[in-house]
Amino acid sequence: METQKITYQVIRSSRKTIAIQITPAGEVLVRCPRRMKTEDIRRFVESKADWIEKHVRKQISVPKLPAFTDGEIEDLAQQALTVLPERTAYYAPLVGVTYGRITIRSQRTRWGSCSSQGNLNFNCLLMLTPPQVRDYVVVHELCHRKEMNHSAAFWAEVERVLPDYRAQRQWLKDNGAALIGRL
Numbered sequence: 001m002e003t004q005k006i007t008y009q010v011i012r013s014s015r016k017t018i019a020i021q022i023t024p025a026g027e028v029l030v031r032c033p034r035r036m037k038t039e040d041i042r043r044f045v046e047s048k049a050d051w052i053e054k055h056v057r058k059q060i061s062v063p064k065l066p067a068f069t070d071g072e073i074e075d076l077a078q079q080a081l082t083v084l085p086e087r088t089a090y091y092a093p094l095v096g097v098t099y100g101r102i103t104i105r106s107q108r109t110r111w112g113s114c115s116s117q118g119n120l121n122f123n124c125l126l127m128l129t130p131p132q133v134r135d136y137v138v139v140h141e142l143c144h145r146k147e148m149n150h151s152a153a154f155w156a157e158v159e160r161v162l163p164d165y166r167a168q169r170q171w172l173k174d175n176g177a178a179l180i181g182r183l
Contacts, residue, residue: 006052018044024181026059028052068182073106076124080104084122087138094161097145108183112137114144125179136168
């Protein structure tokens with residue numbers, strides 16, 4: 001689809017909200033509820049045109065480094081299998097939650113996730129981030145055990161455990177695309 005010179009792909013799913021994602025290649029993805037009207041999607045994209053253009057330019061300007069080899073990904077995953085469960089075990093009591101299985105993946109769109117069953121997934125590329133950024137992602141996912149959303153209550157819980165979480169979140173925004181772009 002195209003609007004006001006913005007070409008985008010619509011991905012409909014069982015989600016409840018609409019969101020825009022800019023891929024490392026600078027493509028615009030619009031994720032929305034299955035039954036959302038095309039006209040409503042178009043209006044939403046138009047209302048975000050300045051933001052989209054800014055972030056597409058930013059993605060395109062990210063220097064393209066060589067892709068990680070399978071061996072490099074394996075090494076990062078092995079490191080992550082040691083480090084991230086240790087950090088999760090450290091922070092879980094501070095957050096006041098339990099968790100299930102921890103899985104390490106090489107994901108192109110997420111640094112971590114938390115299932116409704118309490119299972120945690122982490123991106124092996126976290127091993128290339130500063131330790132405090134890793135801790136932020138761990139705490140972020142553990143806080144989803146209390147709030148399965150990004151509400152004010154969720155962010156208050158993250159801030160209670162990591163008062164400086166905003167700096168770590170910003171580091172991922174500033175540097176994460178270059179890492180993920182190497183997958």
